[in-house]
Amino acid sequence: RPVGASTITQQLVRHIAFSYEERIGVSYERKLREIFLAGIMTQQRSKEAIIQMYLNEIYYGNLAYGIEAAAQTYFGTSAKDLTLGEAAFLAGLPQSPLDWDPYSNFEAAKARQEFILDLMVADGAITPLDAAVAKGVTLRIIPRITANEAAGNATLEAEHFVLYVQNELERKYGPDAIALGGWQITTSLDLNMQTMAETAARNQVAANPNYNVSNASVVILKPDSGEILAMVGSLDYFDESIDGQVNVALSPRQPGSSIKPITYATALQRGWNTADVLWDVPIELDLGGGEKMVPVNYDGYYRGPVLFRDALANSYNIPPVQLLRNVGVPSFVATARNMGIESLREPPGFYGLALTLGGGEVPLLEMSHAFATLANQGQKPRLTTILKITDSRGNVIFDAQQNQLPAVNAIDPRIAYIITDILDDDQARVAAMGYNNPLDLPFPAAAKTGTTTDFRDSWTIGYTPGVVVGVWMGNSDGRPMNGLSGLRGAAPLWSHIMQTIYSDPEMIQSLWVNGRPPPNGFIQPQGIELRPVCLPSNSGRSSCTASRNDWFIVGAAVHGNARIAYNPNMAENLGVWTLATMPLPAAEAQRVLDTQPELSNGSKIPRPTECVINSTRPPEGATVRLYLPVPPFYPDEVKARQWAQSRGYRMAPPSVCPLSVLRGSPTSTPDSGG
Known part of the structure; x- marks a missing residue:
């Protein structure tokens, strides 16, 4: 692969002697020609002349060719008046003007500046103190479109969208085409909607x-076409x-709970289903480095055993942590990337379990893209803003109808439907959000809110079959808001936008794809079915007397629990385990308890009072009851059993009955316990 460091002379030759396609392509032939031409230039021109040409010709992004244009474009000053920090900042841009565009990725451009300053210290060009001072000075980038320019152009609208389109064109066709092409560009922008x-x-x-x-940011997408x-x-x-x-739609922010659907979708891929019980009880997470985290729900309360649907619909914080621990952070990241979230680039170990609570930073556009996949x-649709390009002679350069790439298979459509059905379940989220909350629309619409620590970000992202609306509210500098949650802040704005779109015939027309309106409701795919699910309140009973219907993938594998030494009957009554049990004498109960490990705080499961008969033919004296499932992770089991014991729930016993119990040999009676 012909890559590696290039001299300034090679960079200059590449810029003036090759087309944009050749410059960005990977070619041994081009690299050899570049080295050859650079050698000729070195023979014909002095180093001073070459560096002068380089500074006057090289591209700094945003249609700025040469250092003088770059100084004016980014800092509104002449090159001769640049400070050390400003000069180092500009020096870092030419190698990758799009990736280090100060307007869309200032943090990366600033990191590049600091890298340049460190190189200058290493070369003895400046002192460490000079570098430290230059790094500490705040850089003030002037707007790409100035207020005076806007005042002189009455037609200038949707500034961030326009600049986003410019970057997309530059990425695809190069800056020369934009500056010199004379193109007429048709975009996807609906100005009324904007x-x-x-x-x-x-x-x-x-x-x-x-x-x-x-501040606030909004993204509106068509999920079918992107x-x-x-x-x-x-x-x-x-x-x-x-x-x-700063385009907040492109700026990474912590998404809070709005990213939880990714966790639940990943769990469905790994054998979890809507009959699974999750435990909303206090747990402690080890973040490493001696740091601990105790997740709490928005209202500070815990609900104990909750079903899969209720956990997501009400955005409880402990259940998705348990799911992520089971499926693994790498699986979560893979699902997120498949669905359109590309900013989670750190190794999985960097994020930890807090990732499911919004511990990684992602832009609003990527989050909206992921929801468009649902x-x-x-x-997963391919996001686009450019529908058609024609040159000055009317020749068609690009036509989205003819050149559009198909959507990518990201997740099973049955999983997408189940997640959508949960996010559209107004009744299921009443427990946490109340009746007539902003997510309750008069037409089918799935939505998820998010709130970050100290109320720094308020999110709501939701969709119908025809449109996706993503909303963020907060402060660009990260200052906390005064208790403005996703439900109170972003959700009313999301609701207003959604209902306005669907009450305006012209806006509805914009949602049509290939001459057809979008469906009024979410389309049920083949391969799913409704089945009754027992509610957790049935635990301890001999039969299921309270249930509801939920969606299941036909023929899907079911995850197990490797820590359990018996085969629980999970199929007879979905949502609970149907088990034949017998009382466990105190001595045997103590022996079981002695085999259980202690947590770091010294706690164990409560002393068991029952054991499971691991046989299809239970003996006389056995009782068949419904029990809540045992969590796969032992620390969760400890917390869950403690909760169950204190609240009157019955969880499946931790062990099988020993032969002495089955034969009825010990005569000691069981003591009270969980």
Whole structure:
């Protein structure tokens, strides 16, 4: 593979002697020609002349060719007046102007600047103190579109969307094509929808003056085609007090609970189902380095045993941690990437179990893309803003209808439907969100809220079969808001946008794909069925007297519990285990307890009072009852058994009956326990 460091002369030759396609391509032939031409240039020109040409010709991004143009574009000053920090910042851009674009990825560009300063220290060009001072000085990047330019152009609208399109064009065709092509570009923008979203976002922020919130971002997508219909990057592009030029839709932020559907989708892929019981009880997470985390629910309460659907619909915090521990962080990250979340680039061990609670940073656009995959029945659409390009002579350069790539199979459509059905279940989320909450729309719509630590971010992302709307509210500098959750902040804005779209015939028309309107409701795929599920309240009873129907994948494998030494009957009554048990004498109970490990705080499961008859022919004296399943992870089992014992639930015994019990030899009576 012909890659590696290039000299300044080689970079200059590559820029002036090769087309954009050749520059970005990987070719031994091009590399050899580049080295050959660089050798000729070195013979014909002095080093001073070469560096002068380099500084005047090289591309710095955002249509800035040469150092003078770059200084004016990014800092509004002449190259001769640049500070050390500004000069080092610009010096780092030419190698990859798109990846280190200060307007869309300032953090990466700043890291590149600090790397350049460190190289200068290593070469003896500056002192360590000079570098430290330059790194500490705040860099103020001027807007790509100035307020004066906007005032002189009455047609300038949707600034962040326009700049996003420019970057996409540059990435695909190179900066020369944009500057010199004379192209006419048709985009996916629905200006009515864009204006509506901008106005709604400003109104929602203004309606919450006591919550210390200053900014919002909105993304609207068509899940079938991947077209971006609207992109509100900030409330006001020209408002420096909110860093308005920063496109928050592209800026990584912690998503809070809005990322939990990824965990549940991953669990369904690994054999979990809607009959599984999860335990919403206090647990302690080891974050490494001596740090501990005790997740709590939004309202501070715990619910004990909850079914899969209720855990996701009500966004309880402990169940997804238990699921992620079981399926593994690498599986979660793989599912997220398949669905459209590409920013989780660190090794899985970097994130830990807090990832399911929003511990990794992702942009609103990527989160909306993942939800579009759910809306599109598990097919990840290719995001697009460019529908057609024609040159100055009318020749078609690109046509999305003819050149569009098909959607990618991301997750099983049956899994997508089950997750969607849960996120659209208004009744299931009443326990945590109450009746008539902002997610309850008069038409089918699936949605998930999210709130981050200290109320720094308020999220709501949701969809119908025809449109995805992602909303973020907060402060660009990360300042905490005053208790503005996803349900109180972003959700009302999401609800308003959704209902406005579906009450406007012109906006509904924009949702059509290939001449057809989207379905009114979510389409049920083949291969799923409704089956009755016993509620946790049935534990301890001899039969299931309280149940509800839920969706299951036909023929799907079911995850097991390797720690259990018996074969539980999970099929007879979904949601509980149907077991034949006998009382366990105190001495035997103590022996079982002695074999159980202690947690770091010294706690164990309560002393058992029953044992399981691991046989299809239970002896006389056995009792058949319904029991709550045992969690796969032992520390969760300890907490769950303690909770069950204190609240009157009955969990499946931890062990099988010894022969002495089956033969009825010990006559000691069982003591009280869990």
